[in-house]
Amino acid sequence: MNDTHTHADSSQGLPSFSDWMAQVQQRTESALAGVLPDPAIAPARLHEAMRYAVLGGGKRVRPLLAHAAGELAGASAADLDRIACAVELIHAYSLVHDDMPCMDDDVLRRGKPTVHVEFDEASALLAGDALQTLAFQVLAERPLGADPASQLAMLTQLAIASGSRGMAGGQAIDLAAVGRKLGREELEFMHVHKTGALIRAAVLLGARAGGALGEGELDRLDHYAKVVGLLFQVVDDILDAEADTATLGKTAGKDADHDKPTYVTLLGLTEAKRLADEMLDDARRTLRPLGARALRLEQLADYVVHRSF
Template identity: 55%
Template sequence: MTLLEYIKGCQNRVDEQLREVLPATSQVSQTLVEAMSYSVFNGGKRIRPILVYAAAEAVGGHQNFADPAACAVELIHAYSLVHDDLPAMDDDDLRRGKPTCHKAFDEATAILAGDALQTLAFEVLATAGQDISDSVRLKLVTELAQASGHSGMCGGQSMDLNSVGSALDQEQLQLMHSHKTGALIRASVIMGALTLGSVQTQELENLTRYADAIGLAFQVQDDILDVISDTETLGKQQGADLALDKPTYVSLMGLDGARELAASLCQQAIQSLEGFGDRATVLRQMAEYVIQRSH
């Protein structure tokens, strides 16, 4: 199976799972559930669920046990994008080539849709089937909560908003993106491994190093694409970071320097997986995919 075939299989799998957990109708607010579905099924690459599945397999687990974790991380990711696009934050009109949630509906509905997607993520983990023990369930909930909240994604987003127009150095930029983008990518990898139930401490440490490297590489590539790509390919406004005067790796290091950093991080990630053998082949391929993608 090629990587693209694996990716497609995981995308289909998690989409099927997401359709089962997302409400189709509501006696309370049909508009809200439509906005939730709109925000989840709008063409996402599903990189985080793919990492959940691949990490589970890398430690000897199975995708069946990883389904709730895969759904949960994608629901958190979807909620974060809905809120990130709001006028109070990045004020974006396009997401994945389609109108952002607050444009397709309205701002209030977008806020509530994001809130509902976030809480649904934890409901999915809390009500996962009997194949997941209570102790593993608690670890999954804790990992996702820490990655999403003030010490993770939300903290990074706050730092991002507060840094507009500021001259951050590379260390500060890395701190921001290790939280804003990297925290949920790290959680995806770790949660996938945790679904095995008997993952070793050394395996988790190696996977954490891998995830930290690709999480940062993912953001570096985003910064590169914001400069070299176009709006149609990106599915969002090209040059948005420059327009908002946000610090990026390209603005700090130049285009060539950012490319060199992305390649170095990819190699760091691959080296972190030396002890996993063939089971981690997909994770190695995903490290390269992250810095080769065009959107």
């Protein structure tokens, strides 16, 4: 993480970035614990698996992005908590399914056994299914944002970002690409869907919850979100190549072992790092006209680049 913003925060009378991030992470953890079914309620094993998959792990990057964009747009903290929960539940479900033997077949996630290892494959499959539907329940069950039409647009956006034109489609492309050499455009197309779609949704759902932004500002946030979504994947590929399993909290070198195309295998480590720097500059330039309101979004772009899991 880049420390340069700590002083900028205090000079504006704001909490430091690390303090703000910790506050949002704690809010999100508490909100998730509240929306997930109680493990004492039947079917208890399914509810235990759902809570195991979601709570007590992860950096909550998508909730952080939703809160940062929502704060810029004047959204209420309560609405942003619900949006944060929805995007994180979708993300958690995707990890549960991705780790299963029929997909990436991994045994470690966030420093602990994956759900199908800790429980069983059937429980993992059902937990992922239930987390996905819970995300839409959280977004739909109470009024959210400026008006019903805005809330309906949020539900539609999350559905598209999660489905065949988003994350699920990206995973299908990823599975089909094993053992193949992809060009940069093909690799980017895959990750715009697999990783980028949900990150983009997190930013835009947060922004739409406030209702205070014009189309030009929303377009600017959309471009920022697309860049950060790809940036996240480039850094993920770099970390997968450089970091060890203990640092990552998941199996290191897995992509190379499975002969998956990555930005590192395509470009090499040096060029992949240069690309990450270029994307970070693009994200910063995009936010500049939004001024001080975009501080947290800029800091999060820095954080994506400098994170070490």
